[in-house]
Every structure is written in C-alpha cells, then in structure tokens.
Amino acid sequence: xxxxxxxxxxxxxxxxSASMFRDRADQFATRxxxxxxxxxxxxERDGYDDMxxxxxxxxxxxxxxxxxxxxxxxxxxxxxxxxxxxxxEADICSPAIWECTRFCLARGASPTTAAALMLAGGELMRAFxxxxxxxxxxxxxxxxxxxxxxxxxxxxxxxxGRDAISVGLWSFGDEARARLIExxxxxxxxxxRWFAEAFGHAVEEGRAAA
Amino acid sequence: xxxxxxxxxxVERADDLDSxxxxxxELRDHYRIAHIVYHWVSADGEQYGCGTYPLDWVxxxxxxxxxxxxxxxxxxxxxxxxxxxxxxxWSSRPARAMRRDAIAHDIxxxxxxxxxxxxxxxxxxxxxxxxRSDAAWDRFTTDHQRELILIAHYFNHKALTLEKGRxxxxxxxxSPREIDALTFLAMGYARSQTAEMLSISEHTLRAYIESxxxxxxxxxxxxxxxxxxxxxxxxxxxTARAATGGWPGREDDSGVA
Numbered sequence: 001x002x003x004x005x006x007x008x009x010x011x012x013x014x015x016x017s018a019s020m021f022r023d024r025a026d027q028f029a030t031r032x033x034x035x036x037x038x039x040x041x042x043x044e045r046d047g048y049d050d051m052x053x054x055x056x057x058x059x060x061x062x063x064x065x066x067x068x069x070x071x072x073x074x075x076x077x078x079x080x081x082x083x084x085x086x087x088x089e090a091d092i093c094s095p096a097i098w099e100c101t102r103f104c105l106a107r108g109a110s111p112t113t114a115a116a117l118m119l120a121g122g123e124l125m126r127a128f129x130x131x132x133x134x135x136x137x138x139x140x141x142x143x144x145x146x147x148x149x150x151x152x153x154x155x156x157x158x159x160x161g162r163d164a165i166s167v168g169l170w171s172f173g174d175e176a177r178a179r180l181i182e183x184x185x186x187x188x189x190x191x192x193r194w195f196a197e198a199f200g201h202a203v204e205e206g207r208a209a210a
Numbered sequence: 211x212x213x214x215x216x217x218x219x220x221v222e223r224a225d226d227l228d229s230x231x232x233x234x235x236e237l238r239d240h241y242r243i244a245h246i247v248y249h250w251v252s253a254d255g256e257q258y259g260c261g262t263y264p265l266d267w268v269x270x271x272x273x274x275x276x277x278x279x280x281x282x283x284x285x286x287x288x289x290x291x292x293x294x295x296x297x298x299x300w301s302s303r304p305a306r307a308m309r310r311d312a313i314a315h316d317i318x319x320x321x322x323x324x325x326x327x328x329x330x331x332x333x334x335x336x337x338x339x340x341x342r343s344d345a346a347w348d349r350f351t352t353d354h355q356r357e358l359i360l361i362a363h364y365f366n367h368k369a370l371t372l373e374k375g376r377x378x379x380x381x382x383x384x385s386p387r388e389i390d391a392l393t394f395l396a397m398g399y400a401r402s403q404t405a406e407m408l409s410i411s412e413h414t415l416r417a418y419i420e421s422x423x424x425x426x427x428x429x430x431x432x433x434x435x436x437x438x439x440x441x442x443x444x445x446x447x448x449t450a451r452a453a454t455g456g457w458p459g460r461e462d463d464s465g466v467a
Contacts, residue, residue, distance in 0.1 A: 092418070
C-alpha cells in the first residue's frame with residue numbers, strides 16, 4: 001500500500017521507516033556511491049530528514065519499504081537550493097511547487113513500484129493545488145521514470161555515469177494519472193482511499209479550483 | 211468571484227501593517243466568513259500577526275498562553291499542506307477548553323489553515339474560520355483553496371519584507387534561468403519564443419515565471435518584469451534591442467559582454 005507519513009509520525013512505523021532509511025543507504029551509498037551519511041545502524045539520513053518533510057512510502061506485504069520519496073515545500077529551505085542550484089541554474093520557489101528528493105527503490109522492487117509512487121505524487125498535486133514537483137535524482141532513474149509514463153522534464157545534469165545527478169520538473173495531468181493507474185496496477189478508488197486514510201479527507205479537495 | 215490578480219497587486223503595494231490589516235478585513239468581508247488571521251510564530255515562541263479576531267480574544271490567547279496547546283499551531287507546525295481544523299487533534303482537555311473559549315468569542319466552529327514555511331525555518335499560519343455547516347465549509351475550502359494558498363504566501367512575503375529585522379536576509383535571489391526568462395519577456399518575446407530560446411517547454415517556463423513572480427512578491431508577470439527592471443535584476447538596454455541574432459553573451463563565440 002501507499003502511505004503518506006510526515007516526519008513527526010514516522011515513529012509510529014518503526015519497522016517501515018527503518019527499512020526505508022536502510023534501503024536509502026543501499027541505493028545512495030552502496031549502489032550509487034554518493035557521498036551520503038550512513039549511521040552505525042546502516043541508516044542513511046541527512047539534514048532534510050530533520051526539517052519535517054512528508055514521505056510517501058510504498059509498503060510491501062511484509063510491512064517493509066519497497067520505495068519512497070521525500071517532499072518539502074520550495075518556499076522554505078530545500079536541498080536543491082542549498083546544494084544543486086548550479087545544476088539547473090534554477091532555484092525554484094513557489095507555494096504551488098514542492099521539492100521531491102531521495103526517490104528510492106528497494107533492491108528487487110517490482111517495476112510497478114515507481115509508477116505507484118508517481119501516482120501518489122499526482123494525488124498530492126490534485127489535493128493540494130500544486131502545479132509541479134521539482135526533483136533531484138540519480139540520472140539513471142530517468143529510464144525508470146519513462147517506463148512509468150510520467151517523466152520529468154530534465155532541467156540539468158551534473159556528472160556522468162553513476163555519478164550523474166539530475167534536476168527535473170514533474171507535472172501530472174489526467175492522462176498521466178490514467179497511465180500511472182494502469183502501470184501501477186492500483187485502481188483509482190484504492191489510491192484515493194489510501195490518500196484519505198492519511199489526510200482525513202478526500203483527494204478531491206482542492207481539485208475544483210486547480 | 212475575487213479578482214485574485216488585483217487583490218495580490220494590492221498586497222504587493224501595501225507598505226505598512228495598517229494596509230495589510232485593511233486588506234485582510236476586506237478579504238474577510240468579500241468571502242463573508244467570520245475571520246481571517248495571519249499569524250507568525252517564531253522558534254522562541256514569539257508571535258506576531260494581524261487579522262480580524264476580536265481584540266479581547268487576541269489578548270486572552272496571549273494571556274492564557276494558548277499558543278502552547280493550540281492544536282492549530284501544534285498540528286500545522288510540522289506540516290505544510292492546508293489543514294481543516296476538523297482533522298486536528300482536539301482530544302486533550304486543554305484543547306477542548308480552548309475550543310469552547312474560542313467559540314464563545316465568536317471565532318467560529320469551522321477553521322482552515324494554510325501553514326507557511328519561509329526562509330531560514332520561518333513559520334507562519336494563515337487561517338480562516340466561520341460557522342458554516344461541515345458540507346458548506348468543505349465546499350468553501352475546496353473552491354477557494356488554490357487562491358487562499360497564494361494569498362497566504364503573498365501576505366507572508368509582505369510580512370517578511372515589512373519586518374526585515376526579524377530574519378537575516380529573507381530575500382531570495384532570482385536564479386539565472388529566472389533572469390533569462392524575465393529578460394526575454396521584458397524584450398517583448400512571447401512565452402512560446404522564450405521557452406524555445408531557453409530550450410524548455412512552456413510548462414517549465416511557467417514554473418520559472420511563477421517562481422520569479424513569487425520571489426519578487428509580484429502579483430503578475432508584468433509586475434515581475436517591471437520590478438526586476440527597476441531593481442536592476444535584469445537589464446534590457448539599447449544594446450539588447452539593437453542586437454541581432456539573439457541575446458548578447460548567450461550566442462556561441464559571440465564574445466559580446
């Protein structure tokens with residue numbers, strides 16, 4: 001299932017959140033060799049995890065992390081602004097745009113997981129009147145995003161090969177949502193129910209004016 | 211219907227707290243709701259704001275130190291999406307007592323808050339409240355969420371500008387891409403041409419323009435361009451107009467500064 005969890009509530013999901021930070025260590029430190037901090041317990045965390053982000057986590061049948069991403073509003077302090085504004089020469093700041101970082105897929109996650117996460121991103125956009133997400137991601141993710149049917153527009157790339165980091169801009173229209181529903185295998189009403197469970201109201205809120 | 215553009219324009223022009231206060235009253239009257247409040251809460255618990263709450267409620271809120279138990283403040287502090295007050299945790303005895311007290315002061319039985327995160331950990335709340343039924347309130351907040359989010363953030367931008375002393379350098383500089391976009395628009399290029407010259411989609415150009423507008427506190431693109439020109443952030447001089455074959459310095463090997 002898809003869970004939307006604020007940092008303040010992660011403690012209520014100890015197993016799920018530990019497996020997320022462990023999978024992040026596996027992806028960003030072990031597989032990509034990025035200069036990230038992994039603690040003694042094998043968890044990858046950075047300063048932005050302490051800035052009250054919102055996580056979207058795809059939870060597997062065992063209650064463990066299969067994939068995740070992290071959101072912060074661009075009106076506040078963001079990772080792109082602090083570290084990656086050179087890549088795209090763009091430090092985006094708007095109430096209608098959130099930053100998405102640490103997009104992570106667990107080893108062996110099924111190809112539908114990326115589409116499921118994207119679908120959740122689209123629900124956030126619909127519900128909270130957002131126009132875009134600006135994301136920083138491992139450049140090799142671009143192929144994976146393309147397969148979900150919801151690709152970002154790449155604004156810039158830094159480095160090459162395994163070190164390549166990209167900044168991109170997402171938006172999801174109704175067509176993209178339909179593709180994500182198909183490729184994630186998650187029916188529309190189920191996705192909306194997961195959203196409502198997390199936020200206490202229907203995803204449709206805010207849609208009329210969007 | 212609120213003319214959002216012209217309202218934001220007037221927020222942009224407001225040059226003191228009294229004019230901000232007058233705009234909040236006007237907005238409340240326009241929406242025909244009980245109250246609108248802008249509430250800045252600093253990390254050390256200091257608070258500041260303006261809005262339509264009755265003075266005796268504001269004093270009571272401060273005297274009773276309600277900020278420490280207010281589920282709106284506590285619930286919004288670590289979130290950043292709009293929140294209906296019904297979704298907050300009112301289960302504690304002090305929270306329930308505060309709610310009864312608020313209702314007795316005609317604050318309203320319904321509320322909706324937009325948390326705002328600014329630079330350097332700045333935090334503020336923009337709240338509306340009323341006595342409508344659940345269904346009517348849902349409809350109202352659904353219909354107005356998008357414009358309320360924008361208005362909330364423009365008020366906050368204004369508060370940051372008026373209260374510069376509260377934070378070190380609240381201004382966020384335009385990025386090189388935003389400067390490019392505004393420069394082309396200032397030169398009279400259409401959005402489609404501008405996007406083409408920047409090798410981006412019009413959709414992405416829109417994000418750059420929105421971002422530049424917001425950083426400048428400008429109600430619309432024309433104002434953003436005017437403000438950027440006035441502040442010397444972009445330069446569109448005779449050299450630029452006389453130039454043929456593109457913007458000087460952006461052509462390969464042009465050598466033009």
